[in-house]
Amino acid sequence: xxxxxxxxxxxxxxxxxxxxxxxxxxxxxxxxxxxxxxxxxxxxxxxxxxxxxxxxxxxxxxxxxxxxxxxxxxxxxxxxxxxxxxxxxxxxxxxxxxxxxxxxxxxxxxxxxxxxxxxxxxxxxxxxxxxxxxxxxxxxxxxxxxxxxxxxxxxxxxxxxxxxxxxxxxxxxxxxxxxxxxxxxxxxxxxxxxxxxxxxxxxxxxxxxxxxxxxxxxxxxxxxxxxxxxxxxxxxxxxxxxxxxxxxxxxxxxxxxxxxxxxxxxxxxxxxxxxxxxxxxxxxxxxxxxxxxxxxxxxxxxxxxxxxxxxxxxxxxxxxxxxxxxxxxxxxxxxxxxxxxxxxxxxxxxxxxxxxxxxxxxxxxxxxxxxxxxxxxxxxxxxxxxxxxxxxxxxxxxxxxxxxxxxxxxxxxxxxxxxxxxxxxxxxxxxxxxxxxxxxxxxxxxxxxxxxxxxxxxxxxxxxxxxxxxxxxxxxxxxxxxxxxxxxxxxxxxxxxxxxxxxxxxxxxxxxxxxxxxx
Numbered sequence: 178x179x180x181x182x183x184x185x186x187x188x189x190x191x192x193x194x195x196x197x198x199x200x201x202x203x204x205x206x207x208x209x210x211x212x213x214x215x216x217x218x219x220x221x222x223x224x225x226x227x228x229x230x231x232x233x234x235x236x237x238x239x240x241x242x243x244x245x246x247x248x249x250x251x252x253x254x255x256x257x258x259x260x261x262x263x264x265x266x267x268x269x270x271x272x273x274x275x276x277x278x279x280x281x282x283x284x285x286x287x288x289x290x291x292x293x294x295x296x297x298x299x300x301x302x303x304x305x306x307x308x309x310x311x312x313x314x315x316x317x318x319x320x321x322x323x324x325x326x327x328x329x330x331x332x333x334x335x336x337x338x339x340x341x342x343x344x345x346x347x348x349x350x351x352x353x354x355x356x357x358x359x360x361x362x363x364x365x366x367x368x369x370x371x372x373x374x375x376x377x378x379x380x381x382x383x384x385x386x387x388x389x390x391x392x393x394x395x396x397x398x399x400x401x402x403x404x405x406x407x408x409x410x411x412x413x414x415x416x417x418x419x420x421x422x423x424x425x426x427x428x429x430x431x432x433x434x435x436x437x438x439x440x441x442x443x444x445x446x447x448x449x450x451x452x453x454x455x456x457x458x459x460x461x462x463x464x465x466x467x468x469x470x471x472x473x474x475x476x477x478x479x480x481x482x483x484x485x486x487x488x489x490x491x492x493x494x495x496x497x498x499x500x501x502x503x504x505x506x507x508x509x510x511x512x513x514x515x516x517x518x519x520x521x522x523x524x525x526x527x528x529x530x531x532x533x534x535x536x537x538x539x540x541x542x543x544x545x546x547x548x549x550x551x552x553x554x555x556x557x558x559x560x561x562x563x564x565x566x567x568x569x570x571x572x573x574x575x576x577x578x579x580x581x582x583x584x585x586x587x588x589x590x591x592x593x594x595x596x597x598x599x600x601x602x603x604x605x606x607x608x609x610x611x612x613x614x615x616x617x618x619x620x621x622x623x624x625x626x627x628x629x630x631x632x633x634x635x636x637x638x639x640x641x642x643x644x645x646x647x648x649x650x651x652x653x654x655x656x657x658x659x660x661x662x663x664x665x666x667x668x669x670x671x672x673x674x675x676x677x678x679x680x681x682x683x684x685x686x687x688x689x690x691x692x693x694x695x696x
Contacts, residue, residue: 186600216580223491224257234348235615252285266291271305274332307333341373354619355627364482366508380575382497389465390594408566411529435612444653447474458633468635481635521545530569644695
């Protein structure tokens with residue numbers, strides 16, 4: 178990591194991006210800035226033996242959707258490892274090293290068995306735990322065959338299915354952590370459901386994760402004012418009736434859970450009578466919990482919960498995928514605008530421009546249940562020019578280069594979220610924050626029965642705009658910080674008791690703000 182990167186991470190918050198002396202600017206000075214330094218290997222490289230790769234292997238990750246497991250094996254690359262995933266005849270899910278331990282043929286051409294998978298080359302059969310169940314030998318040499326089968330083992334990772342996703346643990350077997358069942362049900366209300374999706378990204382995992390902590394970009398990237406020539410394609414919040422999301426947020430970033438996560442509390446003025454506080458929860462190393470994305474702020478709302486649960490899973494150093502669940506139903510989607518038929522493989526419904534294929538191409542000749550072909554890169558797409566008219570998250574993220582070069586960035590204080598999260602990752606990987614190590618994280622999860630509380634929430638307060646700009650700035654920051662303080666105080670409670678506590682405290686916060694600030 179360069180000195181500039183270290184300095185940038187230390188300047189998170191109000192001072193991010195400032196310098197001691199003015200920078201000398203040279204008109205047409207591209208010649209002086211045409212040298213591209215290397216990427217940050219400590220945080221971006223994820224292969225076996227790398228610092229981040231080893232850290233990530235201490236956690237459960239979704240590796241594919243359940244619909245990808247058919248009557249033939251599914252070839253995957255995850256964390257730089259070539260794998261095959263399959264569901265055998267007994268219903269067990271296997272995630273094995275792709276290359277047969279016997280002579281290296283890929284098990285993607287194997288035959289799925291009642292138990293395990295059979296290599297096409299010489300017929301070795303491997304169970305989902307890697308055990309060799311059968312090694313074909315000539316008749317009369319069964320004893321030798323059994324002895325040989327006992328001497329080999331296919332690389333395998335523990336896996337299971339949950340709500341349409343396949344999860345795998347790729348770390349040391351004796352260090353397996355609990356699967357994090359956030360709040361035991363991911364706050365899914367009665368009548369709502371977890372709908373799985375998987376969106377491929379042609380770039381390094383970290384810049385995708387950075388985007389989740391970058392709450393400021395929504396006011397620009399997803400604003401109708403940035404669409405060229407009226408070529409609207411569903412990429413803006415105007416188009417889904419949520420202009421509140423296009424207000425530049427006043428952000429407060431607070432490390433939580435002993436530095437294992439980051440609460441991102443953003444204050445947006447809905448109108449002169451209402452204030453919207455949206456809290457996103459970033460969890461080390463690659464999980465993000467998102468509050469309602471289509472909030473219009475028309476009605477008072479306190480402690481609205483998860484709308485999107487998303488892991489940013491590295492495929493290799495140059496590719497990744499956003500994979501997780503959209504929460505669908507009236508409990509979270511109070512405006513009833515969610516479209517379940519658009520949530521799945523290479524598609525999600527809240528805004529277009531999240532994946533390489535725009536909806537016109539994705540659904541032109543396919544349904545949501547089809548495993549469509551993913552374009553080779555962002556410039557070879559048939560919808561490339563249309564994407565230039567109305568870029569979405571996909572275009573903004575992957576166009577930063579296959580691996581973003583942090584040393585070339587010049588952050589402002591509004592970039593504090595991504596920079597603080599990077600610092601938290603670095604502290605975890607280096608051991609600077611022992612509480613964030615994979616082992617300590619696992620023990621922390623066990624203390625909560627694998628179901629810790631989340632800070633993720635959407636809140637609309639009935640708070641009139643303050644009399645002056647200075648008073649309004651003070652008011653919105655007071656409320657944004659107050660919400661985080663309430664959520665921290667509520668850590669002692671669970672379930673309905675916690676919900677009632679939080680809502681009661683937020684009502685008090687609203688009344689305190691009304692009394693404290695001039696309106």
